[in-house]
Amino acid sequence: MIYAARRHATPEHGVAVVRIALPLTGIDDALGRARLFLLVGVAVAIAAAVAMAAFGTHLLTRPVRSLTEAALAMAGGNLAVHAPAQGTDETAQLGRALNRLSSELLSAIEELRDERDLLASILDGMNEGVLVTDGDARIVLANRALRGMTLVGEGSLGKSVIEVIRNASLQEALDRADTSSEAIVREVELSGLMPRKLLVRVSKLPSRKDRDRGANDRGLIAVFHDVTDLRRLETIRTDFVANVSHELRTPVTAISTAAETLLAGALGEPEEAAEFVDVIDRHAKRLRQLVDDLLDLSKIESKNYRLVLVEQDVIPVVGHVARLLDEAAKRRRVELRIERAEGPLPARVDRRAMEQVLMNLLDNATKYAGEGAHVTVSAQARAGGGVEIRVIDDGPGISPQHLGRIFERFYRVDAGRSRDLGGTGLGLSIVKHLVELMNGTIDVESTLGKGSTFTVRLPPTGERASRDRG
Ligand SMILES: Nc1ncnc2c1ncn2[C@@H]1O[C@H](COP(=O)(O)OP(=O)(O)OP(=O)(O)O)[C@@H](O)[C@H]1O
Ligand SMILES: [Mg+2]
Structure with missing residues (x-):
């Protein structure tokens, strides 16, 4: 509480006090x-x-x-x-x-990307296989050609070479290149699904100072050339020279021996002389046959050789050749039959070439089928147009390992027997070339002990004519 008091004095009333109290x-x-x-x-x-x-x-x-x-x-x-x-x-x-830094970086990255794409398309467009390994001997690049040559899959990256191409000679070349300053060149032979001969040149990748720790950390680059076809051609060429020399030597030796014997006195003995003259005659004929075949083959194989293809009925050609061979077939005790279509069988062929093809096939069939065999020559129209001529025999047949090679020059299943029969091994290669020059195909089917069938297919005349015009 708060208190207040005031004294108040007046004359009439005296002193008064006013007092108030407030809470x-x-x-x-x-x-x-x-x-x-x-x-x-x-x-x-x-x-x-x-x-x-x-x-x-x-x-x-x-x-x-x-x-x-x-x-x-x-x-x-x-x-x-x-x-x-x-x-x-x-x-x-x-x-x-x-922002400038990022745009410069962007264009530098784009340039690098373009360069990388260009390099990749160059590498993939190359005929040579290219393989690059890093310092840890892991594959970092295998171009398309290499993948084709070695069947190395896309998943080879990051693996070691021996894991994907199992070849000791290649591995040895890589190892040597790794420790050598010189490039190592090797010819490696890959076996397996796709046998190949590859010439490989292995060298160290150029040094990259920023990354390489030492000379041995540098990766390797191996460039592969496929020399399979080249080596095959070389083999064919050397075989050819060897075969020609061999084929020539036999009749030449026989002729010179017979001539020497005649000169040594056999001339005075008419009977003996006749025998030796016969030897000379037979071998001279064989020599001529061989030279003729070789000339034919080299002419046919030269790019300038042209046949005169004329549309004609092939039935008379078949009949003519069968008649020519009839005598030889009888002598060989082989029955020769002709099966031909009713109507004419028109095909665009060179008459002389067609005769040569049929002569060779019928000569082979009657020659190799053996006594008592049957040889049929059949000429029919093909279902899709064109003509099919088959020479079928029921002789000994040809085993599968020889079948793929009998169209090669000088290839004979039984060289001795074939030579005795007067063969040079050139007949079927001439046949194949001639059939192909007439735009046809030839193939053979054979079962050992059952016989062989050689089939020549010629294209429809209309199709060929329109192709000629085009
Ligand atoms: N019908 C056949 N039956 C069995 N073997 C055959 C038949 N035709 C060909 N051959 C085999 O194929 C080989 C090659 O035949 P090709 O006609 O090319 O040569 P060739 O007959 O030996 O000699 P050429 O025909 O030059 O006189 C023959 O040596 C023979 O072994
Ligand atoms: Mg022959």
Whole structure:
């Protein structure tokens, strides 16, 4: 409570005292309210100050944060992002520098990518196989030609060479090249599904100072040339020379021996002389046959050799050749039959070449089928057009290992027997060339003990004529 008293003196009434008393609770309340108001005001002011400070900082650091985000994205490989670069302040300048860097990086990467694609297409377009290994002897590149030559699959990357090409000679070349400053050249022979002869040149990759730890850390590059066909041709050529010499030597020796014997006195003995003259005659004929065949073959194989293809009925040609061979067939005790279609069988052929083909096939059939055999020559129209001539015998047949080779020059199943029968092994290769020059095909089917069938197929005349015009 609060008390107040005042003395009041007047002349008429004397002294009077006025006294009042008031309770203090109202003042306490008012003071409390004033204090609360003050506290709330101070708190709001502090909060506002903090918020304003935070907002100000945020505004100030935003460009720096954007720059950081852009730089991180670029570092992560995303060169498409753009750093903020508006304005003239330092952050804008930094942003522009960052953007220039990323666009230069982008065009450098594109250039590298183009170069890589160009290199890849050059490597894949090469006829030579290319194999590259790294310093740990793991395959890092195998181009398309190499995959074709060696049947190495796409999954060979990262493997060692011996895992994918099992060849000791190749491995030895790689090992030697690894320790040598010279290139190593080897001819390796791959067996298996696709036998191949490959000439390989292995050398060290050029040094890359930034990566290579030492000379032996450098990878290797091996370049492969497929020499399979080349070696085959070389073998054919050497075989050919050997065969020709051998074939020539036999009749030449026989002729010179017979002539020497005649000169040594046999001339005086008419009977003996006749025998030796007969030897000379037979071997001279054989020599002529051989030379004729060789000349025929070299003419036919030369690119300029042209046949005169005329559309004609092949039945008379078949009949003519069968008549020519009839005598020889009888002598060999072989029955020769002709099966021919009713009507004419037109084909575009060279008459002389066609006769030569049929002569060779019928001569072989009657010669190799043996006594008592049957030989049939059949001429029919093909279902899809064209003509099919088959020479069928029921002789001993040809075993599969020889079948694929009998069209090669000088190839004979039984050289001794064939030579005794007057054969040189050139007949079927001449036949094949001639048939192909007449746009036809020839193939053979044979079963040991049952006989052989040689089939010549000639294309339809219309088709050939239109192809000629085209
Ligand atoms: N019908 C056949 N039956 C069995 N073997 C055959 C038959 N035709 C060919 N041959 C075999 O194929 C080989 C090659 O025949 P090819 O006609 O080319 O030569 P050739 O008959 O020996 O000699 P040429 O025909 O030059 O006189 C023959 O030596 C023979 O062994
Ligand atoms: Mg023959």
